[in-house]
Amino acid sequence: NWMWLGIASFGVPEKLGCADLPLNSRQKELCKRKPYLLPSIREGARLGIQECRSQFRHERWNCMVATTTSTQLATAPLFGYELSSGTKETAFIYAIMAAGLVHSVTRSCSAGNMTECSCDTTLQNGGSPSEGWHWGGCSDDVQYGMWFSRKFLDLPIRNTTGKESRVLLAMNLHNNEAGRQAVAKLMSVDCRCHGVSGSCAVKTCWKTMSSFEKIGHFLKDKYENSIQISDKTKRKMRRREKDQRQTPILKDDLLYVHKSPNYCVENKKLGIPGTQGRECNRTSGGADGCNLLCCGRGYNTHVVRHVERCECKFIWCCYVRCRRCESMTDVHTCK
Amino acid sequence: QLLTDANSWWSLALNPVQRPEMFIIGAQPVCSQLPGLSPGQRKLCQLYQEHMSYIGEGAKTGIRECQHQFRQRRWNCSTVDNTSVFGRVMQIGSRETAFTYAVSAAGVVNAISRACREGELSTCGCSRAARPKDLPRDWLWGGCGDNVEYGYRFAKEFVDAREREKNFAKGSEEQGRALMNLQNNEAGRRAVYKMADVACKCHGVSGSCSLKTCWLQLAEFRKVGDRLKEKYDSAAAMRITRQGKLELANSRFNQPTPEDLVYVDPSPDYCLRNETTGSLGTQGRLCNKTSEGMDGCELMCCGRGYDRFKSVQVERCHCRFHWCCFVRCKKCTEVVDQYVCK
DSSP states (O other): OGGGGGOTTSOOGGGSOGGGSSOOHHHHHHHHHOGGGHHHHHHHHHHHHHHHHHHTTTSSSOOOOOOOOGGGTTTSOTTTHHHHSOSHHHHHHHHHHHHHHHHHHHHHHHHTOOSSOOSOGGGSSOEEGGGTEEEOSOOOOHHHHHHHHIIIIIHHHHTOOTTSOHHHHHHHHHHHHHHHHHHHHTOEEEEEEESGGGOSSEEEEEEEOOOHHHHHHHHHHHHHTOEEBOSOOSSSOOBSSGGGTTSOOOTTOOEESSOOOOOOSOBTTTTBOOSTTOEEBTTOOSTTBHHHHTTTSOEEEEEEEEEEEEEEEEETTTEEEEEEEEEEEEEEEEO | OOOOOSOOGGGGGTSOOOOHHHHHHOHHHHHHHSTTOOHHHHHHHHHTGGGHHHHHHHHHHHHHHHHHHTTTSSSOOOOOBTTTBSGGGGGSOOHHHHHHHHHHHHHHHHHHHHHHHTTOOTTOOSOOOOOOTTSOTTSEEOSOOOOHHHHHHHHHHHHTHHHHTSOOOTTOHHHHHHHHHHHHHHHHHHHHHHHOEEEEEEESGGGOSSEEEEEEEOOOHHHHHHHHHHHHHTOEEEEEOTTSOEEESSTTSOOOOTTSOEESSOOOOOOSEETTTTEEOSTTOEEBTTOOSTTBHHHHTTTSOEEEEEEEEEEEEEEEEETTTEEEEEEEEEEEEEEEEO
């Protein structure tokens, strides 16, 4: 699975040829033809994984990746059960990973690391002279990033032989696209003024992608409001609830087929670690609170000692001397 | 499986205790007929006949509070019969058992303290607590406060009697369980004692505050229940040592204080009916489809799924005052979805 490229412990491209990487055959072929793409793909996977962990770090399912030996890389799924279960978590993973790939490839284009793409050339001229600004700088070519993401991620899914459920494949394709749409939707315009003493005589603007954290928040929101679709899909995906079928499914909605497990208790078969031992917030009523995160099992308390430098003073001449300050904090972990 | 007495003084909550006047006629037979008392508690019954109805009230308060605090849990503090009250569930030294012992002891402190203040018991009266040092000088310390000191002492004597009158083999499971009960009883009593606070009233022309009188007053029992529920969530897992003391099962965690709950056994999951553990299971329980918490259908039903049915709710609505003088309302019916565990 290509997502393994996002794990830091994985080898650098020079040490491993395309044939050794956890890619499917079409992806390996693309890698051989365009080896300069590999750093962007790896960075995209890393972005996706890191953002998933960040968005879910206080939840029962906290997006922990599976650990496995390198010999199992090609076949072991990075996220375990979540990747194939058809749940909301599956939807988020596909979307955030696709978005990560768009983001990193597009950033590589703007940085001039790629031969096939650069700044968005359609925005080199024009603008609005009457309003006093014009396109300039380097606008992110998100269209190339999206095109590449579709080519790298969607074609292998589309060409999968029929062993997997057709509705799961359709769901994954849709959620990949939702991730890409999130990047495109959150594009913003940055501007800079030029002129005598910083006056705004001339204003140059360019389009830029939002920070990946912002995209992560957007997709997390979509996850919270994701839509369950029927698993009896014929040619078009439709909502599971009959009375809601008239409401259209949008391109940037996240879709899932199966209800999630509760993620409370360890389930080795599914690779669910459960919430035992997780740190929780005793005073919070939200998902990170001990009540919800520990699923009613209660929590244990232990003391953690922090040592910090404090009361630093500059001594002439020339060094800084600090005292060591210790503080004790109660840490709560789920039973 | 650890065997403890199925009977408990909690059964006083479910069997009406006669008013004190009835004890005068035949003291011996009445005390001996009360179910669930240990020999020591029976002696205390004979010595303090007039207290018994308030102990029953205290147990009832404790059970009611337990059922409130656990109303959205798999185990919801159901009473199964009038003798053992909660059934075999209490034979497991679990966190749920810890909470039940604590809240029942708290209920007794609460009931006895109040009965003292109301002049119902001949051996105690108003609180004799000293005037708090931080009370402003021009406020009066008087009135009749709840006698928490007496309530605490009496509850300690009565509730702990069962555990104290027995001899256990040192380091045995039975001793561990007895020590657990004593600790949890004490935690319950201390919750009431510590939460009692100063209450004041103003006197003066047209209710002005020219004169203010203060006294010691029990906290609302719901607040005591909330505090003990918090203690339940953070209860400490213990085990009995060969020297006959309780120690933390995992020394990494904080040592429990006398106000903390402790337990010696892990909880059953309470998902399915189980005659051995006494679990009633969650089949047929109402659940909240949209909740992620323990009251949600996913957790309450233990992943078994749930059925949906429609229920009609009738409410008063469009109330209007009519001169003079009554309020007339209409009846509104609403069809509501309800979810029940499979």
